[in-house]
Amino acid sequence: MKNKNSLNKNEIQKIDWEKIQLEMKNKFGKDIFESWLRKIDFSEEFNDYILISVSTRFLRDWITSRYLDQILQIVKSHKQEINRIEILINENKNILNNNENKMNLIKDSSKNNVSFIKDFVFQYNRIDPNKNFENFVLGSSNKLAYEASKKVAENITQYNPLYIYGGVGMGKTHLLNSIGLKLKETSKVMFISAERFMYQFVKSIKSNEMVKFKEYFRNADVFLIDDVQFMNGKEAMQEEFFHTFNALMDKGSQVIISADRPPNKLSRIQERIKSRFSGGLVIDIQQPDYDLRYKIIKIKTEELKKYYSNQLNISEEIQKFISVEVKNSIRELVGALNRIVSFSRIYNKTPNLSETKVVLKDLLNLSESKVTIDSIQSLVCKFFKISKNEMLSSRRSRYLVRPRQTAIYLTKLLTTKSLPEIGREFSNRDHTTVIHSIKTIENLKKNDHELSTNIDSLKNQLLYNNSNEV
Numbered sequence: 001m002k003n004k005n006s007l008n009k010n011e012i013q014k015i016d017w018e019k020i021q022l023e024m025k026n027k028f029g030k031d032i033f034e035s036w037l038r039k040i041d042f043s044e045e046f047n048d049y050i051l052i053s054v055s056t057r058f059l060r061d062w063i064t065s066r067y068l069d070q071i072l073q074i075v076k077s078h079k080q081e082i083n084r085i086e087i088l089i090n091e092n093k094n095i096l097n098n099n100e101n102k103m104n105l106i107k108d109s110s111k112n113n114v115s116f117i118k119d120f121v122f123q124y125n126r127i128d129p130n131k132n133f134e135n136f137v138l139g140s141s142n143k144l145a146y147e148a149s150k151k152v153a154e155n156i157t158q159y160n161p162l163y164i165y166g167g168v169g170m171g172k173t174h175l176l177n178s179i180g181l182k183l184k185e186t187s188k189v190m191f192i193s194a195e196r197f198m199y200q201f202v203k204s205i206k207s208n209e210m211v212k213f214k215e216y217f218r219n220a221d222v223f224l225i226d227d228v229q230f231m232n233g234k235e236a237m238q239e240e241f242f243h244t245f246n247a248l249m250d251k252g253s254q255v256i257i258s259a260d261r262p263p264n265k266l267s268r269i270q271e272r273i274k275s276r277f278s279g280g281l282v283i284d285i286q287q288p289d290y291d292l293r294y295k296i297i298k299i300k301t302e303e304l305k306k307y308y309s310n311q312l313n314i315s316e317e318i319q320k321f322i323s324v325e326v327k328n329s330i331r332e333l334v335g336a337l338n339r340i341v342s343f344s345r346i347y348n349k350t351p352n353l354s355e356t357k358v359v360l361k362d363l364l365n366l367s368e369s370k371v372t373i374d375s376i377q378s379l380v381c382k383f384f385k386i387s388k389n390e391m392l393s394s395r396r397s398r399y400l401v402r403p404r405q406t407a408i409y410l411t412k413l414l415t416t417k418s419l420p421e422i423g424r425e426f427s428n429r430d431h432t433t434v435i436h437s438i439k440t441i442e443n444l445k446k447n448d449h450e451l452s453t454n455i456d457s458l459k460n461q462l463l464y465n466n467s468n469e470v
């Protein structure tokens with residue numbers, strides 16, 4: 001046991017925060033570093049993520065919206081396994097208390113299982129008190145999922161398992177978290193992402209701890225598993241998952257699953273698992289409509305105003321603008337508002353409409369409606385130095401085929417057009433030709449580095465520039 005403990009200690013020291021700070025300084029420049037990044041404290045390192053802390057919510061939002069991706073890249077260059085960074089706000093006493101609780105929990109559970117329980121407990125503890133039913137805003141796209149979750153949380157239903165699916169940033173994790181938060185009061189709750197489950201599985205095999213692994217999971221009264229589409233492990237893992245799942249269901253535990261797609265569309269997951277997923281209630285969260293987006297913006301703006309003691313002023317025009325334009329997900333919507341807040345705080349004034357457009361540029365351009373087939377065809381023709389007539393002709397010379405396939409591929413990627421519609425826009429080609437083009441490019445992209453870079457560059461130009469420079 002002693003051995004294992006000291007091993008853990010070594011692991012914890014792996015990341016040299018001073019070095020990372022130095023690299024941040026080089027990367028972002030002295031000014032930015034001194035203003036924002038020096039203030040970051042390094043808290044703790046886990047297997048696949050690190051915990052850092054800052055003193056205010058504002059700093060957290062500012063760093064998240066501007067620098068976090070790049071900081072993650074730097075951290076990754078030191079330890080590849082790290083795939084996310086969590087930021088604590090340490091001004092808040094509650095957080096300190098939570099940390100104490102966490103430490104106590106860790107101590108307690110270390111009696112049973114020293115080597116990897118710590119991560120588990122943290123995971124368990126990771127149920128976020130700020131994501132609850134009360135602050136989940138309702139609209140027509142998420143009402144059913146909310147109601148089903150609520151019923152499960154109140155133990156007044158036989159929906160088992162409950163399976164919630166929908167795109168990224170739609171509120172799935174928020175709902176799972178809310179269920180966990182509520183049921184934690186009375187039951188043993190296990191809340192884990194599928195990725196984490198797999199990781200823990202592999203780790204347990206390596207350290208000969210499968211018995212504990214099994215016990216640990218099968219002990220739960222409520223088992224919440226997030227992002228199950230990532231469950232793509234080997235047979236042995238799926239086998240274990242299936243048995244865990246069955247054991248839990250058999251003993252009457254409640255199981256709640258989230259994914260980005262319905263059960264029958266899950267790839268690389270055994271049929272029998274899919275079929276068990278479908279056996280309870282399957283419900284989707286759709287994209288938020290304008291009403292919901294506006295409602296969320298209103299509520300969040302009010303919250304922020306209170307937080308900043310009414311010194312914050314975001315005009316109705318800007319609120320409407322964000323609600324109209326940022327359509328992809330609730331995550332982006334809230335992110336957009338946070339950026340506006342950061343801007344207001346830095347420049348001490350509310351951004352006007354054109355400043356807002358600059359601040360939100362990437363989010364706005366990402367909305368697919370902006371990219372037209374015409375702009376794709378023009379840009380691709382220009383890039384490959386062929387004429388539009390040639391691209392749209394039926395000629396099958398090699399030097400025309402690849403550009404044509406590229407344009408078709410980009411159209412599928414960047415617009416909402418269906419396959420037959422795309423076929424029509426390319427001189428009435430059949431939709432099977434369209435599929436073939438897309439597949440060809442997807443395959444080539446995997447091995448042909450140059451082609452892949454070119455396509456990414458075309459894609460970025462279409463998304464971010466209106467001028468079609470090549």
Ligand code: ADP
Nearest residue numbers: 135136137167168169170171172173174330331
């Ligand atoms: P998903 O798991 O579907 O990718 P999340 O649950 O992580 O999405 O949601 C992304 C962000 O948007 C979170 O900060 C979440 O709290 C917030 N959010 C999502 N849906 C709602 C909602 N209906 N009301 C309030 N906040 C929401």
Ligand code: MG
Nearest residue numbers: 172173226227
């Ligand atoms: Mg999620």
